[in-house]
Amino acid sequence: MSTSASGRGAVGTVPPPHGGHDEPAPIKAVKLRHPWRNVFAVVLVLILVLFVLDAAQRPAYDWPTVAKYLFDRRVSQAALVTLELTALSMLFAIIIGVILAIMRLSPNPVVKSVAWFYLWIFRGTPVYVQLVFWGLIAIIYQTIDVGIPFTEPWVSFDTADLIPVFWIAVIGLSLNEAAYMAEIVRAGLLSVDAGQDEAATALGMSWSQTMRRVILPQAMRVIIPPTGNEVISMLKTTSLVTAVPLTTELYSRTRDISAETFNPIPLLIVASIWYLFFTSVLMVGQYFLEKRFARGIGDRPDAGPGPIVGTPATGVLPAVVQDPTIGAKQGGDAR
């Protein structure tokens, strides 16, 4: 064999695997330049700086008015209403969504079809239209009667008195959102390996115990990221409850104020700043929730770069984890 072919010492030679006493020197190579990337970055920064400088002095934005109303009591109270609407609507949407998801997985065809029909209606029509409908509920059903159908009711309530506008908005938002949550929860439940259900059943756990302790905690990894999106989306959708009409939330309130001041632009900015603040807080919360439910998936506790098979620490569940052909589902390769 010719010795000249060894190529030893050439720049960029792949060093032998680490180990042994004399550590091989790290590769010294001229870095590949990416001039166009840098040019693009500079152009982006220039555009941004120009925009900010321009915006700061453009009279239409009316920054003094923004500052004046940003922490105005009426605005901060409306922000609180928006927050309440979001939290309550999401809470009910998740509860109804879980029920619908379980109904869709039911072996009973009637139960399954009813859940499907619900999804068809509430996903198939715009939420704005639904909210207008809910606003008219007191006209469609003027009274709410308690009693035996087709007989004289025992008690009769006036719908408009019984349900305040705020709760009509919550009902409208949550019933719409429940349809989306149902699909998210269903996808989560289906993502859990069937062997988990079997193992829990074989240990004598009941259906509800299996769901609560085994299936749902694992489904959460799949459910949380899209649910986080839904919460953020819900926060913004609350601005549509003006269709009910509920006018105490953030967007309607700032619009009402601008109707007095004849200056809508700074108040739109005020509303946007509040919405952005809330979504930022929600994103932080989602990060910690995802971390919580990634237990048993991340790096090993006792250091050492163990080869963990195909399971990233984030909430995204890779399809390969469910692949039955991969025997090392739970990291069987780790030594």
Next chain:
Amino acid sequence: MTDVNAAPAPAASAAEVPMVLAEGVSKSFGSNQVLKSISLEVKRGEVMCLVGPSGSGKSTFLRCINHLEAVTTGRLSVDGQLVGYREAGGKLYELSPKDAARQRRDIGMVFQRFNLFPHMTALENVMEAPVLVKGTPKAQAKARALELLDRVGLADRSDYYPAHLSGGQQQRVAIARALAMDPKLMLFDEPTSALDPELVGEVLDVMKGLAQSGMTMIVVTHEMGFAREVADSLVFMDGGVVVETGPPREVLANPQHNRTKAFLSKVL
């Protein structure tokens, strides 16, 4: 040795009631008949190995024993109790999920792919069912779980999540998890088939210890060495029927049926 045609006498004392008794058990998935009139008896403390080519119905039979699958025809009972049904006035009534779960508590099962709960540590995996199903106090369940993990040689791995354990370690945790319910019968569904060859031994050792302690075990396996050494009886299944049964040494050394011969010549 294990072929049984006669029903047990109702007045038989507990010692005489077989742990598992299958009489003419068949199972169909749609038009596909997977088990064809299986009759077997497993005595208390007996270790039975089920062998045969894949698709022969071994795993399905195992799953019928703890009612993960319902049998189509025949009678299957564990410790004198009919599996999945209650008999009254000559009629069978399907058990409620609660009663079926109560039956399964006493039957431990170990799966080919471990099926440990990935969001719980080894210790939590073992503690979960006793606390949740039996209402064992946590401290007591924890002490017992640590003892069981020690027994399978994993006392130092109790805080590890399944993803951080090797396949062999995971399967040993799975065995400890099943033992935590103090089962009277253990079912093993190809417990070493998903393992790297060098990890098979550690799992078989644990199973061997369990057999020596007097546990009644039914093991679906391809490990003929284990069958020869540990099992009291060996059942060869093919195409949903029991082809041959007997003491493992005899069956392995001197198979009577051509199908058994053909199979053994490939795996031995």
